[in-house]
Amino acid sequence: MKFPRYCLRSVLVFAGLTLLLRAQDGKKEWERKEKESVYAELEKVPERDRQKTNPLGRDPDSVAAGEVLFEEHCEECHGSRGVGGKKAPSLRAPEVQNATPGAIFWILTNGVVRKKMPVWSKLPEPQRWQLVSYVKSLGTVEPAGSEGQLKP
Amino acid sequence: MALILTKSFYFFRLSSGALLLAGFLFICSAAPLEAQENPYIVAYDHNLEEPGNLEIEYFSTFGTQRGGPGFHAFWAEFEYGATAWWTTEFYLDGQSTFDQSTLFTGFRWENRVRPLKREHFINPVLYAEFEDINAADKIIKEVEGHDVEADQAVPNSIARQQVTREIELKLILSSNYKGWNFTENTLAVKNLSNQPWEFGYALGVSRPLAMKGAAHRCNFCPQHFIAGLEMYGGLGDRSSFGLHDTSQYLAPGLAWNLPSGWTLRIEPTFGLNGNSHQFLLRWGVAYEISGFARRIESMFKGRE
Numbered sequence: 059m060k061f062p063r064y065c066l067r068s069v070l071v072f073a074g075l076t077l078l079l080r081a082q083d084g085k086k087e088w089e090r091k092e093k094e095s096v097y098a099e100l101e102k103v104p105e106r107d108r109q110k111t112n113p114l115g116r117d118p119d120s121v122a123a124g125e126v127l128f129e130e131h132c133e134e135c136h137g138s139r140g141v142g143g144k145k146a147p148s149l150r151a152p153e154v155q156n157a158t159p160g161a162i163f164w165i166l167t168n169g170v171v172r173k174k175m176p177v178w179s180k181l182p183e184p185q186r187w188q189l190v191s192y193v194k195s196l197g198t199v200e201p202a203g204s205e206g207q208l209k210p
Numbered sequence: 211m212a213l214i215l216t217k218s219f220y221f222f223r224l225s226s227g228a229l230l231l232a233g234f235l236f237i238c239s240a241a242p243l244e245a246q247e248n249p250y251i252v253a254y255d256h257n258l259e260e261p262g263n264l265e266i267e268y269f270s271t272f273g274t275q276r277g278g279p280g281f282h283a284f285w286a287e288f289e290y291g292a293t294a295w296w297t298t299e300f301y302l303d304g305q306s307t308f309d310q311s312t313l314f315t316g317f318r319w320e321n322r323v324r325p326l327k328r329e330h331f332i333n334p335v336l337y338a339e340f341e342d343i344n345a346a347d348k349i350i351k352e353v354e355g356h357d358v359e360a361d362q363a364v365p366n367s368i369a370r371q372q373v374t375r376e377i378e379l380k381l382i383l384s385s386n387y388k389g390w391n392f393t394e395n396t397l398a399v400k401n402l403s404n405q406p407w408e409f410g411y412a413l414g415v416s417r418p419l420a421m422k423g424a425a426h427r428c429n430f431c432p433q434h435f436i437a438g439l440e441m442y443g444g445l446g447d448r449s450s451f452g453l454h455d456t457s458q459y460l461a462p463g464l465a466w467n468l469p470s471g472w473t474l475r476i477e478p479t480f481g482l483n484g485n486s487h488q489f490l491l492r493w494g495v496a497y498e499i500s501g502f503a504r505r506i507e508s509m510f511k512g513r514e
Contacts, residue, residue: 123425171295177258182389
């Protein structure tokens with residue numbers, strides 16, 4: 059028995075498309091897991107560092123200065139106003155926004171070098187705390203939501 | 211024939227011009243990213259290039275020498291953050307000795323790897339470099355063994371004929387503490403033509419002029435300026451280790467990190483003994499292209 063040529067071609071195209079879509083799904087799944095594992099780094103912060111309070115928390119200029127620093131050093135990867143980019147996850151996810159200032163400061167200081175987050179200890183401590191103030195001021199955006207859906 | 215040559219010449223000029231223009235436009239289209247560079251020209255700290263970023267740097271050293279004419283040595287660096295723990299860098303060196311000639315003196319390829327994934331009080335970085343340069347090289351990117359000022363008084367026409375291929379290893383130990391950076395580099399160099407190991411060192415300390423960031427964008431805010439001091443010199447070789455017959459330098463420096471991605475550095479350098487150049491004026495300019503790898507990738511991937 060011989061299959062008509064067009065039939066074989068259709069089967070091949072269908073199989074190719076299925077593989078492509080599966081690969082896309084696989085890539086998305088891998089990206090999702092990768093992002094989750096980045097957030098999991100926040101769980102590894104030592105308790106003593108987690109409890110640190112932001113010494114510039116009451117500084118009225120801290121958020122504005124943090125915004126300038128964020129645009130200069132972080133926006134390229136984490137996207138405008140921390141909504142996430144191709145290279146780095148959203149900083150407005152509940153995992154980050156619910157983390158203590160000390161935990162965010164610790165991640166900034168130590169980086170997550172195996173997952174491409176550089177060490178930012180080259181910024182002086184006050185500037186890292188200003189960045190923490192800004193990140194915490196951004197508020198949460200639910201993963202499925204848009205930038206406008208902020209939680210108070 | 212002459213017509214063909216003329217046409218080829220114009221075509222070459224046009225294509226190089228187009229390439230330069232394309233390169234310039236590519237650089238201009240890149241997102242600006244403020245670098246936070248220390249003023250060191252010789253010493254390294256443990257801060258590596260951010261992953262995917264390319265920093266293009268040009269450095270220049272003006273020097274006078276006893277027993278020979280003054281010189282201008284220059285080099286270009288292409289520093290790329292391969293990952294957050296590995297930075298690779300390629301150098302092209304050249305020099306111009308007054309009343310002699312201007313020449314390309316060789317290339318270097320270096321790699322820096324951060325073995326510990328977290329920040330510690332002292333942070334080690336492992337450094338390995340291969341260099342293929344000739345004896346006319348005067349950039350003084352490091353001082354090793356018994357390098358002295360008199361070595362560089364040899365005329366270019368003679369010095370350029372002696373090619374050296376070396377492997378250079380460094381242990382960089384660096385700390386950031388309360389805004390200060392302290393770094394100590396120990397280096398060991400092996401000439402691949404069966405010469406003894408040579409040693410050297412570099413020490414550096416630096417601090418931004420302000421610790422807090424300003425609440426508005428500015429070019430002249432003190433946090434963009436980092437002042438520092440570095441000291442470096444040779445430590446002899448395997449058979450004659452020590453400070454005798456070596457050159458030693460002390461260099462205060464200043465780096466200005468502009469929010470537009472440019473960094474300017476200046477470092478007057480003073481020789482500390484009779485074997486050293488009495489004075490060198492060193493300066494550099496650097497531009498950091500953020501997301502360089504992604505931009506190259508997107509050029510070949512098409513639109514999503």
